[in-house]
Amino acid sequence: SQKIEQNSEALNIQEGKTATLTCNYTNYSPAYLQWYRQDPGRGPVFLLLIRENEKEKRKERLKVTFDTTLKQSLFHITASQPADSATYLCALKGPGGGSNYKLTFGKGTLLTVNP
Amino acid sequence: DSGVTQTPKHLITATGQRVTLRCSPRSGDLSVYWYQQSLDQGLQFLIQYYNGEERAKGNILERFSAQQFPDLHSELNLSSLELGDSALYFCASSRTSGGFNEQFFGPGTRLTVL
Numbered sequence: 001s002q003k004i005e006q007n008s009e010a011l012n013i014q015e016g017k018t019a020t021l022t023c024n025y026t027n028y029s030p031a032y033l034q035w036y037r038q039d040p041g042r043g044p045v046f047l048l049l050i051r052e053n054e055k056e057k058r059k060e061r062l063k064v065t066f067d068t069t070l071k072q073s074l075f076h077i078t079a080s081q082p083a084d085s086a087t088y089l090c091a092l093k094g095p096g097g098g099s100n101y102k103l104t105f106g107k108g109t110l111l112t113v114n115p
Numbered sequence: 116d117s118g119v120t121q122t123p124k125h126l127i128t129a130t131g132q133r134v135t136l137r138c139s140p141r142s143g144d145l146s147v148y149w150y151q152q153s154l155d156q157g158l159q160f161l162i163q164y165y166n167g168e169e170r171a172k173g174n175i176l177e178r179f180s181a182q183q184f185p186d187l188h189s190e191l192n193l194s195s196l197e198l199g200d201s202a203l204y205f206c207a208s209s210r211t212s213g214g215f216n217e218q219f220f221g222p223g224t225r226l227t228v229l
Contacts, residue, residue, distance in 0.1 A: 043205050
């Protein structure tokens with residue numbers, strides 16, 4: 001069956017360091033992958049989308065890689081700040097093509113950046 | 116602020132009851148998605164509507180139904196409520212139905228079934 005796994009439920013790092021979050025998937029052939037940030041009690045907020053033919057994408061302090069051979073995406077936050085503390089979710093387009101659009105989310109990784 | 120509104124913010128009800136959650140998408144967005152988020156299951160896709168028509172279905176129970184109206188707002192109806200239906204329910208919207216669109220999430224409705 002199809003599965004999305006985010007490497008750990010929680011990750012703690014020191015301010016200024018680079019946070020690296022992992023998203024692994026099985027039995028998918030996604031055309032793209034999305035990353036969202038979610039703060040407690042609030043809706044997810046879109047951060048980045050990377051397509052299967054893109055190896056890497058950057059936005060300010062964020063960097064996402066996508067390795068379709070390893071079936072893995074890495075999400076990096078450089079020069080991390082306490083304000084980056086949140087849950088980060090990866091999401092893949094589900095099965096079915098065309099207009100049968102369904103986004104499947106991983107359970108997320110709770111990142112805590114300590115001052 | 117994503118531009119997606121959801122009402123009510125909180126809802127407390129009893130088992131066996133029926134409730135309706137309401138969502139207004141961002142201006143110009145034609146697609147609406149409903150998700151359920153509980154602590155153990157994470158964010159689960161329920162159903163998608165595009166311009167009034169159902170487009171994709173996830174793990175939505177038969178006790179749940181949804182619709183999208185001509186003005187593009189959407190309602191999620193939950194009936195014969197059980198304790199396990201307690202969760203955060205999110206609505207999201209996107210410009211079109213295509214998968215490359217980012218989704219904009221509303222603030223959610225927290226449902227508590229007692």
